[in-house]
Amino acid sequence: MKKIIYLFTLILAVGTFQSCEDYLDINDPLNDPIESQVTPDLILAGAMTGSFPSQSNNMNRLGNVMMNNWAGNINAFTGGFNEEYQLIITSTFYNFIWDGIYLNVANFQAMIDADFENYENHKAIAKIMKSYYMQYVVDLYGDAPYTEAFQGGDNPTPTYDDDMEIYRALITEVDEALALIDNNTDLTNPVGSEDVVYNGNMTNWVTFANTLKLRILMRQSTLAETDGETASYLATQFQALQDASFITTTAAINPGYANDTGRQNPFYATYGFNVDGSQTTSNRFIVASLYAEQYLDGTLTGILDPRINELYTPVDGEVQGVQQGVDSNDPSVPDEISPLGEGLLVDASQDGVLFSAAESFFLQSEAVFRGYIAGDAKGLFQDGIRSSFDQLGIGAQAEAYITNSDGVDEIGWDGSANKIEAIMTQKWIATNGINAIESFIDMNRTNFPEVPLAINAQRDKKPTRLLYPSSESIANAANKPAQETDDAFNTYIFWDSTQN
Template sequence: MLKKIAYITLFALSLTSCSDALDDINKNPNATETPLAPYLLTGTLKQGADLYWGSANNFDSSLLFVQHWAKIQYTEPDRYDVSNASFTTLWNTGYATLITDLNTILNFPEAQANSNYKGIALTLRSWTFLLLTDAYGSIPYKEAGLKVTPAYNTQKEVYTGLLEDLKRAQSLLNTANGTVTGDLSYKGDISKWKKLVNSLRLRIALRISDKEPALAKQAAIEASTDAAGVLSSNSDTFKFTYISSPQQNPASAWFETRDDYRISKTMVDKLKALSDPRLPVYAQLPSDAIVGTYVGGGNGLSNSAANSQGFAKTSKPGTYFLTSTSPAVLVSYSEVLFNLSEAAARGYIAGDAEQLYKSAITASFNQFGITDAATIAAYLNQPTVQYDATNYAKSIGTQKWIAFFGQGLDAFTEWRRLDYPVLTAGPDTVLERKIPSRFFYPGTEQSLNGASYQAAVSVQGKDLLTTKLWFDVK
């Protein structure tokens, strides 16, 4: 009997031992048992910067659409000869990584994340949703992360919801509410996060201005008069600064092994016409020294026509954008000044629209290391640069397009909204000489969330690159 009990005990212990061994085998040695708010914040900032500045959403799509960059080989994206598979990265990373991790912070108890972490998380989640709706239109918003097959919200619903989310973020952020670590953008400076919140509120106010002017005016007033202020200098710019490989700027990593892109001829020609001192920042001289001047690549060319321009005879984007430590600028001081200028021009807020416009251009020059007062004054005094109060959209739209160089997603949105500068599709493009107005939804939405996808498309319009979004009224 005692022997039998001993066998049973030994068998039970062996089962327990096996179970423990299996548990150990199935553990990821590189993962934390409990996610920590600082690590999630660091990861979100890095992955968000990669998403914004990386190839799929920036230099292989939106930078081509707004003719900041051009393809010199493998020109299909520059001719808009793409499928919905080309636009999955923003959607998948936005939802599965950024929003998921930020929701984790928001759902932490106070002991794991103080209200400043939650205010930052809500700000970053709002920024992510803003990128998604600007690119696709209607998106899962209210049910995102709550249901396997979330319903889509219209773009109007998303924008108005984000204005409320950012109000809540502002209320959560307070220097008395505890310290924040893991913040690689603002180093835990809560006052700068509060400025960013108001700057995003102002950005959204202008997104809705042509469709909901009363709400836009209210939002612009609230954002610009809030005690926390908006971004007030280049030192407030929201950016992620990269380090050396393998954590370098995505464009730098790309050009280490490939040579697919040139600065667009459209941009080079505009900068030359304006004698713009940002040209040597935005572009490199061709490697063929005989050329001796900056030469942009044509957009929307066939592979053979693009190749024939000459790899050595055309200008790559400037080294400022292609070094390992080049920052990923996400919201610039210059953009905020342009937005204040437009809000004043629309009569939403008090202020001198012309002076704010000049200050915005100056801030852009300073951002790229151009600080000589005489150089800036000479540029601003050109008739082709001077502010036109009778057509503020042309003045602001053109200069904002230049200042946004490299920030493809936001340049693409603002170009669609303001309709300046006037761009022409390249000769070999496939959309009947139209430039895209949005991104395709990923194909997985049709197969995995088909009912919600179909309901959204029935309201918004066909899932085509040329379908105009709600904010894009012209």
């Protein structure tokens, strides 16, 4: 758990100007004595920028493959996605998710611990972002270092905390952040352009924090159906959210992305195009899955979803997908398979989607439907669809789709006997290519949406968790819980009531 802090190459001096582009420049790790002299405003942008690829690239990739959005282009590559398709889960499987999150959350903790006055709003943002990313650690791994984490050389082998207790601590952390914002009347050091999400708008951060709390609480909603203590806890926590504002406009991160080396949006740089316009390896490799193609083109639902042509690039006027796990010699494989679409790959300077408005609306819809907050569940559900269309640049086509799909099971509100299934299915579509790990986590907590395994899967179900990475076996073996390969399929995160 090495504590590392990313800083800008150009440090602000009195009377000097720093452009947003400088926030993309990072230095080598600094040691603790230097760290103690660095104020929170000089850490914030680098911490935000450094953390985001764990979501946009690594978790997003895992979610898209597990939820059958993406497949490998078997016309051009062999052996791609073998572990994902066959469900070979080991301590090296996507281990960079754990390593990347802990590496970068240490920067937010350094801001929280910094011994400087009048940086309350900076520390509030750090608390929110720490909670944002640590939730994913729990969602994917369960028990994890938290209370003793991020202490660097003072404690290189932190103990593991119970996953439910971490969740409760995350809510406390967010509440502490809200209190810091609410009580901060001294603006000697206000947050400014170093905030590469909201540019120092603390009202927006309150809304973000409320929506993060909503996400954390809703993760536990299925558990609350069978666990009285959790039900009581949620009822108490939701009282504070009855009049809260939630995200209605996507929370986007952009520290100055540009079509220059080292400055491209990280999703675009990985899954799109190089600075010279040539395809990246991942752009040539990742294509539409047959299941996603057939779900969106109406083959499986009877309703054409216009988002299909933004999520994937049509071939001769139609999106062509390939079945996950199929052999390249199979006659069903198209001669040309659709790569990712322009709705996802706009340009190198595009904003990164940190927390989408669509996800926020679907969370609110579910919370209303389950009786946790007041509101119009159907209206919020449809606002989620509208926001998804807006995100892909085709907002004008949303109303026709909503009207046409409303009576259809799984995708329309009125036509779906199971409203939770409808919410999760539309969230699956809305997070496709954007933050698909959310849909994978939703599947584990609700059993929806139901998407098929790859045809060469060696298991009969998707994993319920990831295994602790090999880095923990090396650096923290005494505290890491013992695991076997089967644990990825038969042990559960605390909120996963689907095991019952």
